[in-house]
Amino acid sequence: MTRNRTVTEIIRIDSYFDGTTYHRDGPYEIAITATRITAVQSCGSSLDSDSDRAHTATCYRAGFAMPGLVEGHAHLFLNGDDLDPASRAEFLKAPLDTKMVAARRNLRQSLEKGITLIRDAGDKFGVNHALRGEAVASATPLPAVRSAGLGIRRPGRYGAFMAYEAKDDAEIETVVSRIAAEGADDLKIIQTGIIDFVSGRVKGDPQFDLPALSLIVSAAKQRGLKTFAHCSGRAGLEVAVRAGVDSIEHGFFMNRETLQRMADLGTAWVPTFSPVHFQWTEPQIAGWDDATVGKLRSILDDHLAQVALADELGVNLVAGSDAGSQGVSHGSGLIDELYFMLDAGVSVASVLESATSRPRRCWGTNATALRRGATADIVLLKGNPFQDASHLRDIVAVFKDGVPVVVGTNQASHHG
């Protein structure tokens, strides 16, 4: 049953992005009744008869509207603002309650930055599954959580904090079954190690070869799970894309041949600039020397060029920040990620699509376009990011399932 609310909320804006298309010939009015958008139209035309003016409770004004943002890659239990490696390691040993408190704060913080759906990319403590349940049951609006639970990795390889181990084909079947039975929305595969910034290379060989990864992908498909692979470096990327994973996460050291295959197959790419960019901006924290800072810069420059090429080839770019990683805050990390894609030369419309309709389409989840009939997950900005991208940080209000979460008090004018 939907909430017992018959009032209609009206939003007046100058321009908006509906998830795929930019509408600039405003002013426009958006009407929300209960959880849904009941009208989107130019001001002056009369609203749909369902939206009885007499019951209009609130009117919001803003420069620009777009659908609620999607964070494509986050670790909700981890606090990205904790920069100290020792304290981060200690936190992994903290009781579950402590991790839940951090995760709830990260979820609320994400909503305040306009995020209404988050794909959690793994934790072994079950915080992501628990938080997904809390978000559904919450009396106050929270972002929806798409939760991977634990992922899958080879024994002793990278990913201990977020994955089960599978040493052979039999264990692959067992582990994928278990992850599905525990309620995962997606299967997270740890396909490669992390990047060694000193050498500027990915550590070690790919964890899974083509037959093993193909088995994982088919086992996941049989259980209705999409797959997303932590993967960087030429060798790992080639195996992951050939095996048919649905999404490449990070994907550093990308190349044209792999991108072309991804474009042909519809494979998504979540480039997660933020964690590497943080290492480059704050090298003193990890103690990187000048040579390593140079390596970091060239990795980022190559990544920018590959993202531009991906966009040109029609790869499904999806915005995701790896929030929770050292130096990557929940919420603002995603906005930074949008700026990195703009820096790469991706158009404003494609960047906004990468954080709204495109991930929802790739994941086959509830659409929230700014159209009549859609769920009312809406972000209001003070100004138009097509004219000035800095407006992506000027949030006036966020609506989740039709409920307003007013963020700014200075910009929003709402009269009863």
Ligand SMILES: [Zn+2]
């Ligand atoms: Zn991650």
